[in-house]
Amino acid sequence: MQPTLILTPRYTEDAQALWRAAIALGWDVERITRWEMPAHVLDVEEPVFYLEALMAPLLAEQFQRRLLEPPIDWLPKLPEQYRQRSIRLSTLEQARQLDTAAFIKPPNDKSFPAQVYTGLELPDGYPNETPVLISEIVQWEKEFRCFILNRTLKTFSVYLRKGVLQRDNHFAHTPEEEETLLAFVSEILADKTIDLPQAAVVDVGVICDRSWAVVEQNAAWGAGIYGCDPTQVLEVLRYAAVSA
Known part of the structure; x- marks a missing residue:
């Protein structure tokens, strides 16, 4: 089955990175320019969505797909040891x-x-x-984006340091940061009391004067990829929607 990446009209840096990765994988790519889908697009065997929130539900519905999103109470229900606030x-x-x-x-x-x-x-x-x-108001020392598939971390990047976007620093992190991030995320993914969809984006970071904590969970189909590996992001996106 040949996946087809479905993109909206906006030519963002993230959308372009995913477009290039999809082409390299031999995928088809369709960029949507209107609300009503052309018949040939609706006939694709495996649509893979990367969409903006405004358009996403209506577009997915036309493909008879339901986009996965975290429950609105996911973060408050997370054990305090993981949110630290x-x-x-x-x-x-x-x-x-x-x-x-x-x-x-x-x-x-x-x-x-x-x-x-x-x-x-x-x-x-x-x-x-x-x-x-x-x-509660807290200050974050650094924040990381993590793309997760079947409770396995596929790719991650540091996107903020003290609130400053890390694009100019090419989203670079140290080996020590990677080691501690992997340990914290592994603990979360191993805890079966924490509900996660098959495809998810979980942001984690370090709260100043505290420790590692979960920032939030995001829907994978609309999350910015920052410095994450776009090929691995595509693998997560393949499971970010289910049959309606």
Whole structure:
């Protein structure tokens, strides 16, 4: 079966890296330019999606596929030893009552920026029932993106150091960082009480004055690849959607 990489119209650096890797593997590539899929695209045997959140559900539905996403309460339910900070699932209405600052974000989408807010600073224009994660404010020393397939780490890269994107440093990490990251991620993947889809992206990092911790889980089909190996990312993406 010949996979076909399905891309949106945006020519991002990540999309281009995956396009080149797919061509090198002998895959077909289709770049979608409209909401309604042409018949020849819908007929492909194995669509592999790399999509933007806005277009993703509607496009996948036309292929009769369901995109895998983490449950909105995945991070709060993670054992404290892996998150190293307090996090709770709430609603935007409840978050607006906060009179002290907290790190607040939508669980899975980017509907509003993830950052530190007080209740009065939260953006308007969203339903009161919008789910949000309310987290203790911490400072991250460094953060790594990990693409995972069947509870096996396929590729990773350091994407932030003290909040600074590492593109100019070519996402480089040290052997010591790799050793400690692999040890922490292996512990997570070996813990069967932690629910993970077949294909997942888990961000981990080091909290200043604490230890290694999970930042969040992301849907693989829309996650930035940063310095990760695009060929290995494609292997994960093959399992990031299931039959609807």
